[in-house]
Amino acid sequence: MRLAWLLLCSVLLALCAGPRLARAQPSGADVSASLSTDEAEVGEPFTVELRAMVEGDSLPSDAQLYVPSGIDVSGPSVSTRVMSRFGSGGTYVKRGIGATWQLVAQRPGSYVIPAPTVMVGGERITAGRSMRVHVVPATGRPRSRPSTSPFGFPSPFGMPGGSSPFPFGIDSMLDNEPADEPRTTMGEEAQKLAMPIEPEPYVFVRAIADKTEAVVGEQVTLSFYVYYRADFEMTDRREPSLSDFIRVSMMQSPGADAPITTQVGNWRYLVRLLDRVALFPLRAGKLHTGSLGALFTGARVGHRVERSSNDLVVDVREPPRKGRPPGYRLGDVGSYRISAEVAPREIAADGTVAVQLRLQGIGNVPQSIDVPERAGIEWIDPERKGETTITAGRVGGWQTFGYVVRVRDPGNVYLGEVVLPTYDPDRKEYAVARVDLGNVQVRGGTVAPRPAGSVGADDDAKKERADPFASIGPAKLSLRPFDRAGDPGMAPRTFWSLVLVPPMLVLLGGGLGRGWRALRRRQALRRQDPATLASRALGDLSRAKGAKDQASAAERVVHLSIEAATGLKARGVLLTDLGQELENRGLERPLSEEVCAVLGLCSDVRFEPSPDRAAGEQISGRARQLVARISKARAARPAPTAAPPASVRGAQP
Amino acid sequence: MSGRAAMSGRASSSEHPRPRASARAWPDRAGHAQPRLRLAWLLLGVALGAWLAPSRAWAQAPQELFRQGTNALGEGKYDEAIDDLEAFADQGAQHPDASYNRGLGYVQRIRANAGRPGDLGRAAASFEEALLLRPDDRDAEHALELVQAEVARRDSRRGKDMVTERPTLDRLLVGLASERTWAISAAVFALLLAVGLVLRSLKSRPWQIAGRVLSPVALAALLGLVPLYLGARSVRLTSQPAVVIVPEVFLADESGASLGGEPVPEAAKVEAGEKRGRLVHVRSGSRAGWVPLGTIYLLHQR
Numbered sequence: 001m002r003l004a005w006l007l008l009c010s011v012l013l014a015l016c017a018g019p020r021l022a023r024a025q026p027s028g029a030d031v032s033a034s035l036s037t038d039e040a041e042v043g044e045p046f047t048v049e050l051r052a053m054v055e056g057d058s059l060p061s062d063a064q065l066y067v068p069s070g071i072d073v074s075g076p077s078v079s080t081r082v083m084s085r086f087g088s089g090g091t092y093v094k095r096g097i098g099a100t101w102q103l104v105a106q107r108p109g110s111y112v113i114p115a116p117t118v119m120v121g122g123e124r125i126t127a128g129r130s131m132r133v134h135v136v137p138a139t140g141r142p143r144s145r146p147s148t149s150p151f152g153f154p155s156p157f158g159m160p161g162g163s164s165p166f167p168f169g170i171d172s173m174l175d176n177e178p179a180d181e182p183r184t185t186m187g188e189e190a191q192k193l194a195m196p197i198e199p200e201p202y203v204f205v206r207a208i209a210d211k212t213e214a215v216v217g218e219q220v221t222l223s224f225y226v227y228y229r230a231d232f233e234m235t236d237r238r239e240p241s242l243s244d245f246i247r248v249s250m251m252q253s254p255g256a257d258a259p260i261t262t263q264v265g266n267w268r269y270l271v272r273l274l275d276r277v278a279l280f281p282l283r284a285g286k287l288h289t290g291s292l293g294a295l296f297t298g299a300r301v302g303h304r305v306e307r308s309s310n311d312l313v314v315d316v317r318e319p320p321r322k323g324r325p326p327g328y329r330l331g332d333v334g335s336y337r338i339s340a341e342v343a344p345r346e347i348a349a350d351g352t353v354a355v356q357l358r359l360q361g362i363g364n365v366p367q368s369i370d371v372p373e374r375a376g377i378e379w380i381d382p383e384r385k386g387e388t389t390i391t392a393g394r395v396g397g398w399q400t401f402g403y404v405v406r407v408r409d410p411g412n413v414y415l416g417e418v419v420l421p422t423y424d425p426d427r428k429e430y431a432v433a434r435v436d437l438g439n440v441q442v443r444g445g446t447v448a449p450r451p452a453g454s455v456g457a458d459d460d461a462k463k464e465r466a467d468p469f470a471s472i473g474p475a476k477l478s479l480r481p482f483d484r485a486g487d488p489g490m491a492p493r494t495f496w497s498l499v500l501v502p503p504m505l506v507l508l509g510g511g512l513g514r515g516w517r518a519l520r521r522r523q524a525l526r527r528q529d530p531a532t533l534a535s536r537a538l539g540d541l542s543r544a545k546g547a548k549d550q551a552s553a554a555e556r557v558v559h560l561s562i563e564a565a566t567g568l569k570a571r572g573v574l575l576t577d578l579g580q581e582l583e584n585r586g587l588e589r590p591l592s593e594e595v596c597a598v599l600g601l602c603s604d605v606r607f608e609p610s611p612d613r614a615a616g617e618q619i620s621g622r623a624r625q626l627v628a629r630i631s632k633a634r635a636a637r638p639a640p641t642a643a644p645p646a647s648v649r650g651a652q653p
Numbered sequence: 654m655s656g657r658a659a660m661s662g663r664a665s666s667s668e669h670p671r672p673r674a675s676a677r678a679w680p681d682r683a684g685h686a687q688p689r690l691r692l693a694w695l696l697l698g699v700a701l702g703a704w705l706a707p708s709r710a711w712a713q714a715p716q717e718l719f720r721q722g723t724n725a726l727g728e729g730k731y732d733e734a735i736d737d738l739e740a741f742a743d744q745g746a747q748h749p750d751a752s753y754n755r756g757l758g759y760v761q762r763i764r765a766n767a768g769r770p771g772d773l774g775r776a777a778a779s780f781e782e783a784l785l786l787r788p789d790d791r792d793a794e795h796a797l798e799l800v801q802a803e804v805a806r807r808d809s810r811r812g813k814d815m816v817t818e819r820p821t822l823d824r825l826l827v828g829l830a831s832e833r834t835w836a837i838s839a840a841v842f843a844l845l846l847a848v849g850l851v852l853r854s855l856k857s858r859p860w861q862i863a864g865r866v867l868s869p870v871a872l873a874a875l876l877g878l879v880p881l882y883l884g885a886r887s888v889r890l891t892s893q894p895a896v897v898i899v900p901e902v903f904l905a906d907e908s909g910a911s912l913g914g915e916p917v918p919e920a921a922k923v924e925a926g927e928k929r930g931r932l933v934h935v936r937s938g939s940r941a942g943w944v945p946l947g948t949i950y951l952l953h954q955r
Contacts, residue, residue: 472796473795
């Protein structure tokens with residue numbers, strides 16, 4: 001029985017210890033987890049961070065976190081990193097991942113959050129022990145959280161490969177709190193990097209140039225920094241255009257420098273040098289550097305948020321004209337010296353010497369150099385070699401030009417002097433680097449025999465000397481006729497005539513046609529004008545012979561006069577109503593009564609079988625007087641709106 | 654090369670050579686003067702005779718000079734050939750065959766290893782001149798290409814990168830056609846504009862539509878062509894083609910201070926403009942500056 005108990009206890013012990021033993025961390029694995037706070041409010045997000053680093057090629061994977069009910073979880077946001085150490089203590093490379101979950105508690109209480117787990121080498125490893133968080137009711141006030149992160153190391157930002165994961169501990173390290181540290185405690189570089197306000201939250205890129213004014217060819221050092229106070233991943237980096245500059249990279253391993261802590265507004269930021277380039281302006285003017293941009297992803301930053309650096313403007317001028325030496329080429333800026341080696345110093349006529357020119361100094365070393373042109377000396381094919389160096393932030397280097405020089409004429413031949421005028425922006429003056437090539441003793445007679453088996457310069461020179469004009473045409477033996485016609489141009493008068501006359505003619509013709517049509521239309525209107533008709537009717541009245549004709553003509557004259565004066569077509573109005581109607585239209589009562597009287601008389605005479613001739617004359621006379629009075633009355637009052645009458649010509653008695 | 658400056662100013666054509674000074678004219682005029690004055694005239698005549706004497710070619714007809722120059726070229730007397738053919742041009746005569754032979758003379762001198770600095774530029778200038786006078790001269794075109802290739806090769810030997818000067822956009826546009834072409838094009842579009850305006854006023858609907866389309870199109874083309882004509886005219890009247898005849902020349906400002914940058918290489922075709930003293934304003938591609946007058950060869954202005 002005791003044995004049975006012992007066996008049972010052994011089995012139970014094995015069952016309990018087995019999984020724990022199985023979950024033991026493999027050799028070299030470094031797995032840990034942390035909670036961003038131990039006290040949070042309802043609705044306030046907090047994070048659980050897992051860090052798993054292992055030696056070897058296998059990468060930790062499948063990070064998991066189980067949370068108790070009452071807490072919502074999102075994530076994880078996973079990033080990778082590589083950590084290497086080289087030193088006397090040994091060399092090792094660790095690969096790992098970081099996983100961050102964001103948690104939000106829905107109700108107050110004390111919660112125990114189990115430690116997150118991760119698969120390492122086929123085994124699931126638990127990262128430490130469970131964590132406890134105390135959730136209090138929401139107050140709505142911003143809370144300060146103490147730093148509890150155990151991870152004090154910076155981001156491995158700037159890893160080669162383009163993608164720069166940034167998984168760990170920045171939130172904990174900087175804590176997203178306004179800095180309480182006075183700025184005076186910052187180092188000199190940190191103070192230089194400090195900014196009064198943050199241009200963009202959490203992470204941004206900033207470009208800083210060491211100078212904003214330069215001359216063409218002078219070095220301008222441009223540095224790109226990334227400022228951050230939150231975890232992020234940087235991808236899809238976009239380089240600035242720098243189209244107006246020659247660009248020389250000054251960083252051996254971008255992103256490998258230690259970050260600097262500085263102050264941006266009220267926040268403490270980490271700053272890491274992203275890239276540094278030396279720029280040499282190619283032309284004068286206000287030149288833009290362009291922006292360096294990238295996409296940033298992070299729990300606080302957001303998903304693939306674009307950030308671009310500021311676009312700097314460099315005011316580039318030409319070096320001063322005053323004191324500029326002849327032969328100076330724009331862009332040759334810096335401080336250089338030239339050395340030369342000439343060998344051999346004694347050759348046969350039409351032989352060659354090797355001239356090795358070495359140009360060395362600080363600045364963008366010129367890629368070509370002028371050699372002295374002298375009769376009987378031919379410079380062949382320089383072979384160029386060069387190297388760019390960076391010393392104390394200044395670009396420099398050397399360039400060699402290996403020439404083969406053919407000397408044709410015998411004698412003591414002076415090769416000349418090689419000069420390179422440059423502008424030194426530090427001293428603000430021009431300088432001329434020069435080297436005297438000295439003399440070469442050229443023996444007369446035939447070309448010196450070539451050593452057996454030697455190849456090189458002479459063969460090449462022979463190839464070069466192949467007649468480049470072999471295919472040129474023969475001389476012209478006679479003056480053949482040719483057409484002298486070239487481009488005589490066109491006189492401006494002729495040109496403007498050809499260009500302006502056709503459209504002007506059309507426009508003029510169109511205008512004239514339109515004017516003619518308007519004139520015709522106006523004439524037609526005037527023919528139908530009551531005043532005109534009244535004037536004609538007066539003529540008819542004068543020509544009328546009989547009393548009836550005179551009465552009819554007088555009636556028509558009166559009607560047309562009334563229409564011209566008032567716009568009223570009086571023929572359609574009863575004689576009994578006419579007086580009132582005329583008064584309504586502004587005629588005075590005596591005049592309207594006279595109108596009615598004359599029209600009544602006309603009507604009487606027209607319907608009388610044998611009217612008296614004297615009555616006709618009387619009507620004619622009264623009608624003329626009436627028309628004159630109506631005309632006067634019309635002139636004295638504003639024209640009627642219905643039909644503006646023209647003046648009744650010839651209405652005067 | 655004779656004493657001819659690298660300038661235009663050839664007053665007459667080959668058919669009308671510049672009148673030469675008559676030796677008999679001096680005694681006749683002097684016969685009416687006082688004895689002292691007569692002596693002065695005599696001395697002046699001697700001086701003029703001495704001045705004219707070295708230029709044996711001056712007293713000869715252009716055709717004769719051409720014949721002599723061509724014969725000398727065939728006999729390998731390149732210096733003599735160049736002298737004769739330069740004298741041909743000095744007399745104001747212009748002929749593409751003479752220009753071609755002159756360029757050939759410079760090239761042959763180079764081939765004979767007797768070339769002088771600037772010979773390539775002068776050869777290129779002569780061939781350019783031949784092409785200006787006879788644009789379809791294939792021999793001159795080929796010879797010019799060979800000369801330019803040789804200049805590039807020599808520059809390459811000196812470690813200089815090949816620099817291609819590109820004209821500014823306005824010059825490029827203006828240079829697409831001649832002034833007359835731009836003018837005629839503008840006149841055609843002016844006519845089309847007039848036609849369009851007429852069509853717009855017709856009562857027929859299709860014609861009206863045609864007029865409404867044609868008139869703005871023609872107007873836009875006209876507005877574009879007029880500046881091109883004016884630009885081409887300005888370029889023709891204010892500038893003159895020229896060729897660099899020294900190994901290289903640096904552009905300078907009016908005071909002669911170098912503007913910096915790459916030099917204009919030999920045989921490069923430039924536009925020469927205003928002259929001030931011994932300087933002439935040139936434009937090479939998009940760059941402009943002043944160069945000494947003797948460093949370029951002004952080509953025949955058509």
